[in-house]
Amino acid sequence: MKIRVLGPSYSIEVPLKVLENKNSSYQQIVVGESEGFGKCLVLDGEIQFATVDEYIYHEMLAYPPAIASGAKNALILGGGDGLLARRLLDFGIETSIVELDKEVMETCKKYFYEEGSSSLDEADIIIGDALEYTGGNYDLIYVDLIDYYKEPALYNREAMEHYKSLLNDSGIIVFHSDYPDMPKIKEAATPLFKNSITYAAYVPSFFSLWTFAMFSDNKIDVEKIEKSDIRGRYFSNDMFWRYKDKAVDVDPNYWEKS
Incomplete structure (x- = not known):
């Protein structure tokens, strides 16, 4: 097929x-x-x-916020494959996953266990809707849900307020999206937070530059990321520096003009 x-x-x-x-x-x-x-x-x-390049996406999603926040606990909304959770657990971060579709988790454990779905046997798993989840007071939240262009209601002001309610006062929340959609996510999230930083990485299997945005009411310690000696297969402090702020002011009509 x-x-x-x-x-x-x-x-x-x-x-x-x-x-x-x-x-x-x-x-x-x-x-x-x-x-x-x-x-x-x-x-x-x-x-x-x-599997050939998932590490690019998952390392760039996981590592910069984890380093900047020094989080002890994290919540992943979505992320039922467990590959993001694998990175966080390896950091020693207590990790919870709210996933709507249990079948996704079972399938990933069957086919991607060695790639990271083993985390699904270690993380705290909540089967349910991210917009209905009310538990926790987290240092770090990853919104790893359906893409904006398919479900914009997951990224509107009401949804953003709900996600923020799950975050502690000094915590960091992270979003990701295809390149043209990040300005729409930032437009909804920015009024609720005092600080943000956006960065990006090209993911070959997505055929796209993929963007990531951190938001917090506290200053986001970018210097801590840039001085970190943590290395992944893709991530390094130098790689983050090169991509940092690449997607802050993306033109929503980028693809139409290209």
């Missing part, structure tokens, strides 16, 4: 050898293998990650 790699203004088809194809109560779940990208998780026809 072929899967689509979708963004706000593009669609690319990628051939995939299907290893499993099923429907949960919420979505179609496909695990397949691509000649160029390795094993892939595909939800409702759209690639979520590929």
Whole structure:
């Protein structure tokens, strides 16, 4: 079969050898293998990650906020594959996951256990809706939900206020999105927080520059990230410096003008 790699203004088809194809109560779940990208998780026809380069996305999402915050606990809204949680647990951060679709978790444990889904046996798992979750007082929150262009209601002012209610007074919250959508997320989140920083990384299997934004009422300690000696397969303090602030003022019509 072929899967689509979708963004706000593009669609690319990628051939995939299907290893499993099923429907949960919420979505179609496909695990397949691509000649160029390795094993892939595909939800409702759209690639979520590929084993050949998932570390780029997950390290850049996980490491800068974890370093800057010095968090002792973290909440992931979404992230049912467990690969983000794997990075946080390896940091020694107590991690909770709120995931709507239990079938995604079970499928990932079957096919991506060694890549990081082993974390699903270690993290605190809450099966439920991110917009209905009310527990906790977290140092660090990752909003790792459906992309903005598919579910903008997950990123409106009301949703942002809910996510902030789960954060402690000095905590950091993190969002990610395709390049053109970050200004819309920032527009909704910025009025609620005193400080923010945006950074980016190119993810080949997404065929896109992917952007990340941290928000906090406290100063975000960028210097702590830039002086960190933590190294991943992709992440380093030098890599963060090169990408920092690349997406602060993205033109929403970027793709139409290119």
